[in-house]
Amino acid sequence: MEKEYKKLFTNMEDVEPSNKLFEKIMLRISREERMIVTKKRIAVFSVFLVISSGGFVYSFIATQNAFVSSGFVQFFSLIFSDFNIVVAYWQNFLFTLLESLPVFAVIISLVMFSIALGFLTFLIRDVKFINSNNIIRKKYGF
């Protein structure tokens, strides 16, 4: 009896999936693989973003202080108080301004800002990727 039924079921045709199903599965798996890596990267980037933001705030305050202590602010304020003298001696004035500019502090601040901005960009890109993947998953409620 069982053989008869077995024979009967050999007549039942399989439903053919779309010819790209295999590729779709492999693509989903590699996407999931990327998701896992991305999630780990988000965690690392978040930590670095906090550190670099803190570093930027600290270097910004230090740069502000450096501007005051180097006399740059005072020299610069001459533009508003004694504009005619500044124009008359503009070469000396420019040289003095450059000399009093806290270059190192400014560079450090800019570097910290660039680093924080870089991490923020990476973080946004990764979060976008995770969100787009979640939308696909939610489509069928998985």
Added chain:
Amino acid sequence: MDNDSDEKLVEYFLEGEKRALEVLVFRYYKVIYNFCYRYVGDINVAEDITQESFVKAWKNLNKFDRSKKFKTWMFQIAKNTCIDYLRKRKSIPFSRFENEDGDNNFVDNFEDILPLPDEIFKKKDLAEFLEKAISKLPDANKMVVLLYYKNDFNFREIAEILNEPIDTIKSRYRRGLVSLRKLIGDYEY
């Protein structure tokens, strides 16, 4: 690698051989797709569930008990994914013939399974007829019969896949065949 056993392929994959996963997916994606299609009855959803099932399998391959059959495990994942989908859609189909305990009074009144009439094999549109007859079976019985005859699982493996006691599976199998035989018998040749 193409001729290696499933369990060996899992081992290769866990050792870092990515191609082993491709071979495994290629080996099973069509049968899993067909299983999902029979479960949810929609070709597009079946494709998505098939993808999701393989993703789940990939994620949990390191937890796979290599003393068991990969095929059974894979079908188990597919079945659970189908149920997840149907639950989310709040449309788990319950057979109108079955009560909550899975008893089927309608079929229980039948005699033992009869042999198939010879005429059935002479039928021109047998595949289509069979498809229609199968679709009329209660879902629980249909899945057992299909897993047994289409996917070559034994009762113990089906019980494992569907997470039901083996006696329930045997009784569903019997009921499925009785119903199918009746549908075939009702047909005028």
